[in-house]
Amino acid sequence: MREAYYPQEIEKKWQKIWDDTKAFKTYDDSEKPKYYALSMWPYPSGKLHMGHVRNYTITDVIARFKKANGFNVLHPIGWDSFGLPAENAAMQNKADPAAWTDENIAYMTKQMKMLGLSYDWDREITACKPDYYKWTQWLFLQFYKKGLAYKKEAAVNWCEECATVLANEQVIDGKCWRCENLVEKKYLSQWFLKITDYAEALLEDLDKLTGWGDNVKTMQANWIGKSHGAVLKFKTAEQDIEIPVYTTRPDTAFGITYLVVAPEYKDIELLTTDENKAAVEEYRANARKMTEIERLSTERTKTGVPLGTHAVNPFTGEKFPLWTADYALAEYGTGAVMAVPAHDTRDYEFAIKYNLPIKEVIAPSSLQPCGRSEAYAEPGIMVNSGKFNGMPNEDAKKAITEAAVNGGFGEFKTQYRLRDWLISRQRYWGAPIPIVYCEKCGIVPEENLPVLLPEDVNFETTGVSPVLTSKTFINTVCPCCGGPAKRETDTMDTFVCSSWYYLRFADPKNSEKPFDREIVNKWLPVDQYVGGIEHAILHLLYSRFFTKALRDMGLLDFDEPFANLLTQGMVLKDGSKMSKSKGNTVDPDEIFENYGADTARLFILSDSPPARDFDWSDAGVEGCYKFLNRVWKLIASNADKINLSTALPPGSLAKENDDLVRMVHMTIKGVTNDIACGFQFNTVISKYRELTNAVYDRRNAKTDLNEEDKAVLGFAIVSLIKLMAPVVPHLCEEVWRELGGGGSIHDQKWPEYDENLAKTSSITLVVQINGKIKDKIDVDEALTEEELKQIALNSPKIKEQTAGMEAVKIIVVPKKLVNIVVK
């Protein structure tokens, strides 16, 4: 074995061999239990960044660990390759988005192979290839047939920069998720998926996801936004028009002093008097012009105008005025709000500004009656509420709603904040929506799939989709009547493609259907999913929705796609996120070139637990490189002494009591537990270092080795490289073969430990006085409690410090400590 460690040479050699021999190919037919490890598939943006390196390394180590532990592991990769960057690149470089994408995929594939990732490349899938998007389109049609895909005219989020609409989930703080441009409202006819049908299931099943972090689950629960309340129906005094209102505070119904409808409310024109018409129209026109962010800003003082008409409170018969104000949202509840300024901060602010009456109906307690200079939103006792007076307001919520139900003017209602998923995009580089518009037949699904993207398009258009420039795509014949018809020119949101890709990996080559039900049932759910927290709502919610909908269509038999989710932290440099604009990026290629992939893998896992942010430091990389050199040298300089045939398994070593043998058992136990319980790779790596240090100490201490010493050394070294193999696959493979190991180290079984040997031979007894540590004594672990007590009491230090004092109580924790309580 050569003395010096040449990672680049070793890595290149093994990567080629693994590739040529398809070392990580997964077969469906195996006796072993299945394990599906998956990283979120990347967008082929050009080059891997360190976030990718971290993500894929984590999943790769898990996959290799599970394989060594006897699982049939599925560890695939693919490309989320539809999306705007390819189209933007096409506009700038006059390149074909397909060619640009292919180039990027080729480069990133090369980088992934350089990182030594154990993917089954035969299962690679690519969202923008017709053999994949054909099935995205097919699934869309299944949603359409089930009434889960529909077209409607609605106020939608429009990004001028990207020249397309966006889903609610893609609007972050009123800005576009991709380009951070301010989002505007537009009224357009668009395709939606009916995710709201699954609001309750998506919320309820969060409890089943015991392998997900609470942070992600609460984010989803907040996004779904379930609330319990009532719909109360009001009639107008002037025209007898019904205005239903959703409220979570029916207990405050006696305190209503006005009613607000959203500027987009459907009956608003009927509700406006002629005198008020001009002012209302002007207000509505202004509201339309405002961007989402302006309108939703809580900083902004509330505005509104009266409609001139009135509604009647069915509980009291009181008349109160109708207003329109943009703090009422058309898309939530019924689009109308009953205003109780005494008990709602927003209504209070509005009432003060426009001098509307404030009527208190809940007092903090019977001792502390009303009279406040702000809205009182806390629980209390009902007042000014007729027969409900004196009741705790929480009870009155139910009682008043029941009264409304009995009176025929109300009902209990559960409301969700979640809205339907807008999937139309006025862009080229996406899966075309397979729909045809026929003058005779109306909306007709196109069953002849795939509907291919046209190639005769001009990307130098502004403001409209390049698809519209095609001369061949738009005009077609109706699949129903054969008459002239036009194709839908919108494409699907890329998140549709990524909502089912994890299913396709189970059956990637199927040309008859998106996936075979049996095969998918066998491999899914994904046992371990790894990716960034930024998808906590978007991709993870959509995928859960897809899985549930596909189950209801009978295409599969499970209802959650990802059993365990690990959201990895960001990779930082100098305390902030790596970004090109800050100039603090680290190029993976440079790290591979200078140190090799094994060092990169080791370092990215070594310093922080996977869920936490990771601060990149050049010194840390150096440290990992030095460690690998140390391991290499340790083995190279002892290669002649290590004989794999004498590197015996546990139980067969004569020197079982040897401290180094015990250390090896402890390390196997520790590493195994640290990976199995929460993937704590940082402590796993510290255990590699401890064992390495211990082997060095042993070798330094003894130069004249007998056969037994060699066996111990061999056992320690072989165990070390087996434990390190998932993290540092190239070095360990090379060393394994150099030492004469048969086959690949990555086909070896995970080392086992003996529980009796996985601890030190003696223990340190801690002696405390009143809970403060006063002495530490090495003792045999077999001693009884009474013996430990005597040893503690006989310690000279303890005698000295307890002289003249009385021991009130002595607590003995077996094998650990003695605490003497004195007065």
Add this chain to the structure above:
RNA sequence: GCCCUGAUGGCGGAAUCGGUAGACGCGUUGGACUUAAAAUCCAAUUGCUUUCAGGAGCAGUGCCAGUUCAAGUCUGGCUCAGGGCACCA
């Protein structure tokens, strides 16, 4: 405003059940090797006080209380930081 997560040396972070706080590494300092440097190896490294140079003592895990023989760990109340949601009635 509501929700989630976190706070431990100069730094990243360890510490199964409440039972030796600071594993492992980075950095720093000192030393060995070298003509020299790099590399490598060895040692020290929470703070303060004290010392006869072997050590000894005290304090210490964001803050304030509490439970306990014993609290980084459990309970209550805060502070700060990061993230999510937000005129959602």
